[in-house]
Amino acid sequence: MAKRFEVIPSQIVFGAALLAAGAAFGQGPDAAAAQRGGTLFLQQCSFCHGRDAGGGEDGPDLTRSKLVAGDRGGDRIAPVIRNGRVEHGMPRFNLSEEEMAGVVAFIHAQKTLAESQKGGRRGVDPSDLQTGNAEAGRQYFNGAGKCATCHSASGDLAGLATRLEGLKLEERMLYPRGAKARVTVTPAQGGQVTGELAYQDEFTVGMKDSAGHYRSWRTRDIRYTVDDPAQAHVELLAKYTDQDIHNLMAYLQTLR
Secondary structure (H helix, E strand, C coil): CCCCCCCCHHHHHHHHHHHHHHHHHCCCHHHHHHHHHHHHHHHHCHHHHCCCCCCCCCCCCHHHCHHHHCCCCCCCHHHHHHHCEHHHCECCCCCCHHHHHHHHHHHHHHHHHHHHCCCCCCCCCHHHHCCCCHHHHHHHHHCCCCHHHCCCCCCCCCCHHHHCCHHHHHHHHHCCCCCCCEEEEEECCCCCEEEEEEEECCCEEEEECCCCCEEEEEHHHEEEEEECCCHHHHHHHCCCCHHHHHHHHHHHCCCC
């Protein structure tokens, strides 16, 4: 009996991406480089940026990137790959000149392919999210939304729109990540303890105290309060109108 092989859909997708990368350059060295670079891109970059460079788990869509659009022969892409963007979670990569040329060629080939395709767009342009009224958004920020009770346009949000734009900014506004909750525990016996909330369910509360040690208590043995800065965002989700979101986004995009 002939041996059967399972074909994984993701392999088909990536195989098509490699073929398209070569086709984007026709025949010759660039096509071969793009196909070699595609294999390396799959191994090193696809988890964040997607198998076809169209965006993934955390990384942006490189086919719509301004940096890629302005790149000439790797002059902008290569420094980012070599130096990383550690503050955004992107590590440094030590690639040879040949490997770098391949990855750059693959990214450009995928950009060419994406631009040639007909039909709906895969992403959201920042301009798509600039339909609101910035002044109305400012009033909502300082008034009904109560955003100003926790945030300041000249403080923690200063320069926000230079760090985030478009969909990234809207996602941070609606579903903030990385906000650290604080918990204060008052045991039946002993003094009050405050620290960073590390765990919470119906039966247990855990924290990282000021010394960095993990401590936990049974909820039935203590009184406790949680100060979660993201909770206000959660509560606003049920109150926002579409216009509130559009206006607030328009205002946040003025904070440069």
